[in-house]
Amino acid sequence: MIKRLLIALGSVLTLVAALLAYTLPAHADTGFGISDGRLVDASGNDFVIRGVSHPHAWYTHQTGAFADIKSLGANTVRVVLSSGDQWQENDVDDVADIVAECKANRLICMLEVHDTTGYGEAAAAVPLDRAVDYWLRVQDAVEGEEDHILVNIGNEPYGNDATVNQGWAGDTSAAIRRLRDAGFDHTLVVDAPNWGQDWQGIMRDNARSVFDSDPHRNTIFSIHMYGVYAQESTVVSYLESFVDAGLPLLVGEFGHDHSDGNPDEDAIMAHTERLGLGYIGWSWSGNGGGVEYLDMVEDFDVNRLTPWGERIFHGPDGIASTAVEAPVYGGGGPTDPPTEEPTEEPTDPPAGDCEASYAVTGQWNNGFQGEVTVTAGAPITGWTVTWTLGSGESVSHAWNASVNTSGSTVTATDAGYNGTLAAGQSTSFGFIGTHNGSVSTPALSCTA
Structure with missing residues (x-):
């Protein structure tokens, strides 16, 4: 009887192991x-x-x-x-x-x-x-x-x-x-x-x-x-x-x-x-x-x-x-799963509701990858960043934000999951752009 139970137990363990291996x-x-x-x-x-x-x-x-x-x-x-x-x-x-x-x-x-x-x-x-x-x-x-x-x-x-x-x-x-x-x-x-x-x-x-x-x-x-x-x-x-x-x-x-x-x-x-x-x-x-x-x-x-x-x-x-x-x-893109909350810890908050900084993280002949970091000056539940494209520049797609272009004006709004920030807390979004010459570093406006 004990032998049969051990055999049965062994079979069950084998089955469980197989199922675990398949579902990993x-x-x-x-x-x-x-x-x-x-x-x-x-x-x-x-x-x-x-x-x-x-x-x-x-x-x-x-x-x-x-x-x-x-x-x-x-x-x-x-x-x-x-x-x-x-x-x-x-x-x-x-x-x-x-x-x-x-x-x-x-x-x-x-x-x-x-x-x-x-x-x-x-x-x-x-x-x-x-x-x-x-x-x-x-x-x-x-x-x-x-x-x-x-x-x-x-x-x-x-x-x-x-x-x-x-x-x-x-x-x-x-x-x-x-x-x-x-x-x-x-x-x-x-x-x-x-x-x-x-x-x-x-x-x-x-x-x-x-x-x-x-x-x-x-x-x-x-x-x-x-x-x-x-x-x-x-x-x-x-x-x-x-x-x-x-x-x-x-x-x-x-x-x-x-x-x-x-x-x-x-x-x-x-x-x-x-x-x-x-x-x-x-x-x-x-x-x-x-x-x-x-x-x-x-x-x-x-x-x-x-x-x-x-x-x-x-x-x-x-x-x-x-x-x-x-x-x-260090790259990322629109297929990356959204973060549930901003990843950066709060720092000393800037003046105003929010501020945004702009960085070019990669560049090639007629294209570039940009990143914008938004930092809250006070607790906010949503943000919008705008800037003006340089001559010959465009934005093709973005991630971690909803980005629209009207003429030369780009408007980016939070993606929902990254809109709520404590004072001093930051989040970022990225995008792919094209250019016909040098890549500009625009002035950004952030409102909340």
């Missing part, structure tokens, strides 16, 4: 994670990727690209690496240097192995197993960097061979498990088959099983949008299929044109912004083989933007107007 928050205590189908940082803040790919494997000397990409407003860079199967291997020291470059330039680094591209159709391409072998060789360079690094296991790991493609789900799950067993705690990024475009729907149809196969449930899916996505309806249908399923997705590559058709870049950028999904454009510079038009700058020169570069950085829904720096570097 999807993001880890450190690093990025997935929560409710969203990419989040260690504090649970949404992070929306806005970045470009940099072909480091083929241009290892172009390390200035990291600072240049950041200067145009990107919050992420996707870095091309080689496992040594098709090109010279980027060894552990090289990868460590890349991680350092990303951190020095306040960029999130998505590292990808390119040698898997088109496996099953491209003769030189290698399977995902070979990419995992490489990640194990360079593990020391990325271990402990989970809050700065995403691991894109292998680029476009299958071509269009329908027979080989059927192995995508099993091979991808196996690659995830090998990395987890080896101690990789990073958010893992997995590319679709069909040269990344998933026109057969293999990734879409198997995404749930692959996500569930990750013991950390910390995998995000990457779709590459080129000629298959020439119609807005196709773009919307694919993106919304993941959002509706509660599965994480980003557009890991796209361009404004391609040899296989003309993708609708306007729809890609507009609908990722609408849905709060990340995107990464291909690519910074150095393209060849007839797709030189995908260069964003000429000859790695940040001052020589191409039409594609102008579009992705400065066009509607572009990087400059929508990117928010990662919270790990």
Whole structure:
């Protein structure tokens, strides 16, 4: 009897442990994670990727690209690496240097192995197993960097061979498990088959099983949008299929044109912004083989933007107007959860009901990020800040305040949860702006 009770108790404890493991928050205590189908940082803040790919494997000397990409407003860079199967291997020291470059330039680094591209159709391409072998060789360079690094296991790991493609789900799950067993705690990024475009729907149809196969449930899916996505309806249908399923997705590559058709870049950028999904454009510079038009700058020169570069950085829904720096570097954005109360302790109150101070926290070619701090001079239950924009300036979006522009006058009102302040207490709000020259430092008016 006692033995049967012990066995039963053991079964119950096992069941409880399994349930607890399944219902634990999807993001880890450190690093990025997935929560409710969203990419989040260690504090649970949404992070929306806005970045470009940099072909480091083929241009290892172009390390200035990291600072240049950041200067145009990107919050992420996707870095091309080689496992040594098709090109010279980027060894552990090289990868460590890349991680350092990303951190020095306040960029999130998505590292990808390119040698898997088109496996099953491209003769030189290698399977995902070979990419995992490489990640194990360079593990020391990325271990402990989970809050700065995403691991894109292998680029476009299958071509269009329908027979080989059927192995995508099993091979991808196996690659995830090998990395987890080896101690990789990073958010893992997995590319679709069909040269990344998933026109057969293999990734879409198997995404749930692959996500569930990750013991950390910390995998995000990457779709590459080129000629298959020439119609807005196709773009919307694919993106919304993941959002509706509660599965994480980003557009890991796209361009404004391609040899296989003309993708609708306007729809890609507009609908990722609408849905709060990340995107990464291909690519910074150095393209060849007839797709030189995908260069964003000429000859790695940040001052020589191409039409594609102008579009992705400065066009509607572009990087400059929508990117928010990662919270790990001190950034924040409209997707951050509102604070329940102001975070700063009361200080000596200013004269009057309130005062506001203005700071530029980031700046790039035609954009900037600003922050306004409101301090109460007496107990208040709401506040309004106004200022006049400089010539050529505009405000595109803001967080922790409701911001409206009429002509050159900007009016910001509290968001409700941060309107009540004790004398001497402060709160702040931020915004993204654009400019045509230097950024002004305006005089602010605060009323309560």
